[in-house]
Amino acid sequence: MEGLTLSDAEQKYYSDLFSYCDIESTKKVVVNGRVLELFRAAQLPNDVVLQIMELCGATRLGYFGRSQFYIALKLVAVAQSGFPLRVESINTVKDLPLPRFVASKNEQESRHAASYSSDSENQGSYSGVIPPPPGRGQVKKGSVSHDTVQPRTSADAQEPASPVVSPQQSPPTSPHTWRKHSRHPSGGNSERPLAGPGPFWSPFGEAQSGSSAGDAVWSGHSPPPPQENWVSFADTPPTSTLLTMHPASVQDQTTVRTVASATTAIEIRRQSSSYDDPWKITDEQRQYYVNQFKTIQPDLNGFIPGSAAKEFFTKSKLPILELSHIWELSDFDKDGALTLDEFCAAFHLVVARKNGYDLPEKLPESLMPKLIDLEDSADVGDQPGEVGYSGSPAEAPPSKSPSMPSLNQTWPELNQSSEQWETFSERSSSSQTLTQFDSNIAPADPDTAIVHPVPIRMTPSKIHMQEMELKRTGSDHTNPTSPLLVKPSDLLEENKINSSVKFASGNTVDGYSSSDSFTSDPEQIGSNVTRQRSHSGTSPDNTAPPPPPPRPQPSHSRSSSLDMNRTFTVTTGQQQAGVVAHPPAVPPRPQPSQAPGPAVHRPVDADGLITHTSTSPQQIPEQPNFADFSQFEVFAASNVNDEQDDEAEKHPEVLPAEKASDPASSLRVAKTDSKTEEKTAASAPANVSKGTTPLAPPPKPVRRRLKSEDELRPEVDEHTQKTGVLAAVLASQPSIPRSVGKDKKAIQASIRRNKETNTVLARLNSELQQQLKDVLEERISLEVQLEQLRPFSHL
Amino acid sequence: MAVCIAVIAKENYPLYIRSTPTENELKFHYMVHTSLDVVDEKISAMGKALVDQRELYLGLLYPTEDYKVYGYVTNSKVKFVMVVDSSNTALRDNEIRSMFRKLHNSYTDVMCNPFYNPGDRIQAFDNMVTSMMIQVC
Numbered sequence: 050m051e052g053l054t055l056s057d058a059e060q061k062y063y064s065d066l067f068s069y070c071d072i073e074s075t076k077k078v079v080v081n082g083r084v085l086e087l088f089r090a091a092q093l094p095n096d097v098v099l100q101i102m103e104l105c106g107a108t109r110l111g112y113f114g115r116s117q118f119y120i121a122l123k124l125v126a127v128a129q130s131g132f133p134l135r136v137e138s139i140n141t142v143k144d145l146p147l148p149r150f151v152a153s154k155n156e157q158e159s160r161h162a163a164s165y166s167s168d169s170e171n172q173g174s175y176s177g178v179i180p181p182p183p184g185r186g187q188v189k190k191g192s193v194s195h196d197t198v199q200p201r202t203s204a205d206a207q208e209p210a211s212p213v214v215s216p217q218q219s220p221p222t223s224p225h226t227w228r229k230h231s232r233h234p235s236g237g238n239s240e241r242p243l244a245g246p247g248p249f250w251s252p253f254g255e256a257q258s259g260s261s262a263g264d265a266v267w268s269g270h271s272p273p274p275p276q277e278n279w280v281s282f283a284d285t286p287p288t289s290t291l292l293t294m295h296p297a298s299v300q301d302q303t304t305v306r307t308v309a310s311a312t313t314a315i316e317i318r319r320q321s322s323s324y325d326d327p328w329k330i331t332d333e334q335r336q337y338y339v340n341q342f343k344t345i346q347p348d349l350n351g352f353i354p355g356s357a358a359k360e361f362f363t364k365s366k367l368p369i370l371e372l373s374h375i376w377e378l379s380d381f382d383k384d385g386a387l388t389l390d391e392f393c394a395a396f397h398l399v400v401a402r403k404n405g406y407d408l409p410e411k412l413p414e415s416l417m418p419k420l421i422d423l424e425d426s427a428d429v430g431d432q433p434g435e436v437g438y439s440g441s442p443a444e445a446p447p448s449k450s451p452s453m454p455s456l457n458q459t460w461p462e463l464n465q466s467s468e469q470w471e472t473f474s475e476r477s478s479s480s481q482t483l484t485q486f487d488s489n490i491a492p493a494d495p496d497t498a499i500v501h502p503v504p505i506r507m508t509p510s511k512i513h514m515q516e517m518e519l520k521r522t523g524s525d526h527t528n529p530t531s532p533l534l535v536k537p538s539d540l541l542e543e544n545k546i547n548s549s550v551k552f553a554s555g556n557t558v559d560g561y562s563s564s565d566s567f568t569s570d571p572e573q574i575g576s577n578v579t580r581q582r583s584h585s586g587t588s589p590d591n592t593a594p595p596p597p598p599p600r601p602q603p604s605h606s607r608s609s610s611l612d613m614n615r616t617f618t619v620t621t622g623q624q625q626a627g628v629v630a631h632p633p634a635v636p637p638r639p640q641p642s643q644a645p646g647p648a649v650h651r652p653v654d655a656d657g658l659i660t661h662t663s664t665s666p667q668q669i670p671e672q673p674n675f676a677d678f679s680q681f682e683v684f685a686a687s688n689v690n691d692e693q694d695d696e697a698e699k700h701p702e703v704l705p706a707e708k709a710s711d712p713a714s715s716l717r718v719a720k721t722d723s724k725t726e727e728k729t730a731a732s733a734p735a736n737v738s739k740g741t742t743p744l745a746p747p748p749k750p751v752r753r754r755l756k757s758e759d760e761l762r763p764e765v766d767e768h769t770q771k772t773g774v775l776a777a778v779l780a781s782q783p784s785i786p787r788s789v790g791k792d793k794k795a796i797q798a799s800i801r802r803n804k805e806t807n808t809v810l811a812r813l814n815s816e817l818q819q820q821l822k823d824v825l826e827e828r829i830s831l832e833v834q835l836e837q838l839r840p841f842s843h844l
Numbered sequence: 845m846a847v848c849i850a851v852i853a854k855e856n857y858p859l860y861i862r863s864t865p866t867e868n869e870l871k872f873h874y875m876v877h878t879s880l881d882v883v884d885e886k887i888s889a890m891g892k893a894l895v896d897q898r899e900l901y902l903g904l905l906y907p908t909e910d911y912k913v914y915g916y917v918t919n920s921k922v923k924f925v926m927v928v929d930s931s932n933t934a935l936r937d938n939e940i941r942s943m944f945r946k947l948h949n950s951y952t953d954v955m956c957n958p959f960y961n962p963g964d965r966i967q968a969f970d971n972m973v974t975s976m977m978i979q980v981c
């Protein structure tokens with residue numbers, strides 16, 4: 050290797066670089082990794098780098114001694130100057146500018162450059178300027194590059210000069226930079242501490258047409274689909290095209306360089322804190338990332354699914370392991386998709402990796418997605434690392450800063466600088482995701498039952514009745530039910546409690562009409578007042594109370610029951626204001642409302658006979674089945690009672706009627722398995738009422754009959770009585786007249802009666818339950834005896 | 845204290861295995877390997893019922909004089925095996941469960957990574973596992 054003569058500046062520069070690369074402080078051998086980084090930063094084609102290494106003898110020696118290193122640096126300068134690489138070129142090339150190493154720390158570079166340029170005797174300052182930090186040598190390179198830029202002013206032939214300057218300023222095009230790594234100004238280097246270069250670049254770019262050429266080249270690359278960019282990652286050919294553009298731009302740029310350098314100094318000072326963070330994303334970079342994001346996902350608030358992101362980043366030709374690591378770092382919320390922030394962070398990391406930066410162990414704060422909803426501001430450079438820091442999930446924050454890679458060691462504190470607090474520029478995508486998640490959960494339909502936690506009325510009550518009525522009446526709005534339709538809607542809109550009157554009137558309308566209308570009444574009301582229904586569970590203004598169950602023959606000698614009987618019997622086929630609208634099938638509500646449940650009055654329900662409403666729906670659809678119902682006197686009453694109870698419990702959701710009915714019925718069926726068939730029978734009518742499945746009723750009676758006959762012998766009589774009452778009530782339902790808003794007094798009277806009926810039925814129910822228990826106990830004892838006897842029989 | 849944590853794939857090859865005392869690592873590998881039989885036994889025993897009803901945490905697979913081996917299996921038949929030191933009597937079952945839960949969460953995070961091919965070795969566990977091994981100490 051021939052001797053190498055270096056100028057003073059070169060000597061200084063080289064020694065600084067050597068010491069930079071000499072992380073092991075051997076003073077003899079430079080770490081290959083660092084050297085390679087350096088050379089990569091030199092933006093030379095790989096083959097050129099290899100050639101350099103070979104020429105300087107490192108390949109032969111296997112390591113970079115000081116001399117080899119110096120020779121290599123000289124060769125880098127030669128290559129960057131465009132001269133062919135030859136061993137003798139080391140000394141033959143005169144006035145060779147110092148090799149430029151584009152560093153990511155553009156601010157530092159610019160700072161150094163500025164300091165360098167400002168101080169002609171800057172040698173000393175240069176050494177002082179060598180940035181301690183990441184050891185990326187970027188600063189050095191940067192300063193060097195700037196330094197070289199200065200002397201280059203006159204060297205038009207030195208294409209790299211302008212590229213050097215401008216590249217540092219064109220942050221976002223990190224892929225571009227990579228591509229143009231040989232000469233192109235694309236600021237690939239400037240990916241990180243681009244805040245400085247950013248502003249530097251803009252004035253710079255404006256100032257020169259050459260930069261526009263660069264821009265053209267650059268912009269030419271930004272729009273291209275991602276694959277192009279990524280492809281160009283490893284392509285050197287494009288650089289050649291870029292190179293051709295340089296001569297044109299160089300001159301312009303060179304002229305502006307001095308201006309730029311001056312501005313750089315200013316910018317540097319302004320950006321002094323920001324460029325300390327190598328992971329910061331500049332505005333241009335950010336914009337580029339955003340554009341890339343848009344190519345995949347047009348909605349900036351949306352996600353990029355993992356598969357799409359995988360394809361995209363795979364184009365960068367990074368090893369899968371590193372991509373995986375990058376993903377782990379950038380997918381902040383671990384959802385397998387990338388939001389805009391996450392995507393930018395990932396992209397930034399990829400670019401960094403591509404330019405030789407090691408991946409951090411933890412996500413740098415500046416790359417953390419902001420978790421606070423903030424408006425997007427232009428100032429992305431000052432990404433609120435603090436925001437991410439403070440807002441990031443517990444795992445992210447403080448641990449990250451201390452654990453940041455050596456590169457960032459000096460910056461965590463700087464990251465906390467005050468000016469980072471100001472710019473909560475972007476909405477946190479994470480928060481977006483979080484909020485989106487919540488908003489997704491939130492029911493879009495304000496009418497959703499979720500709004501009110503109040504359970505829907507337990508019993509099918511008026512709502513079902515209304516629904517059925519609706520079904521029945523259909524489009525026949527001239528129906529007397531139509532007013533009811535109107536009324537329920539009114540009810541729906543108003544507070545249920547307040548609508549009691551209307552409800553009552555509506556109820557009366559419904560209740561007093563034929564059984565059909567009666568049944569449909571709750572339907573209407575129910576359909577309209579779906580929401581109210583839920584509330585109606587507790588409010589008195591609910592759908593028409595279920596028709597009071599047919600009163601069993603008075604096991605209780607309540608006058609009310611007697612009234613009911615009378616009422617039912619009398620009102621059969623007649624309209625009676627206030628008369629039970631629907632047989633109180635079951636005291637639907639657990640409410641101990643003692644009023645008999647002449648469900649005739651919805652107002653009655655409104656007063657709390659919601660239970661009735663539950664039964665009413667049952668009964669209303671069952672109107673046609675009332676005949677069946679009455680057939681099973683034994684069970685009708687008990688069944689209805691039980692059924693009402695069941696329905697009271699199970700009808701909260703019955704509003705959707707059909708659907709609920711089936712499960713409700715099934716529930717009931719299941720429930721009744723342990724009980725007598727009464728329950729099943731009861732459920733059957735419930736089913737009928739709910740689902741309006743005409744099929745339901747028929748089986749019920751059958752079931753009831755069979756079972757009752759088989760088992761409930763002792764209770765038959767009582768049931769018969771009760772059934773009779775109920776049947777009477779049921780029978781009377783069809784005859785319940787509808788008087789719209791007419792007889793308020795009658796309504797109130799009916800309300801009272803219904804309440805009384807309700808209480809009676811409740812009592813009846815309890816008695817039947819008790820009987821049921823007794824019977825079951827007897828059964829159990831009998832079965833036990835049977836078991837005991839059986840072995841003997843077998844023997 | 846977990847001295848060894850292993851993630852076994854469905855086909856019973858290890859996706860990730862790590863032990864704290866680096867010596868005798870082979871012994872731990874062997875223990876994990878033998879515990880797979882016990883895991884399979886437990887899975888098949890419960891297999892009669894629906895998979896959903898099968899509990900993920902398998903509990904103590906088998907104890908040796910020095911160590912206890914715990915198992916956990918996911919619904920995709922990925923098994924987590926943890927070897928803990930018997931001398932640490934303070935380790936309660938709940939703690940073991942929580943450790944497995946953390947493991948499971950980390951595993952799902954790894955799965956979420958689109959760059960991870962199911963069946964590859966897992967590289968991302970180290971941090972979490974280290975914390976677990978140290979913390980449980």
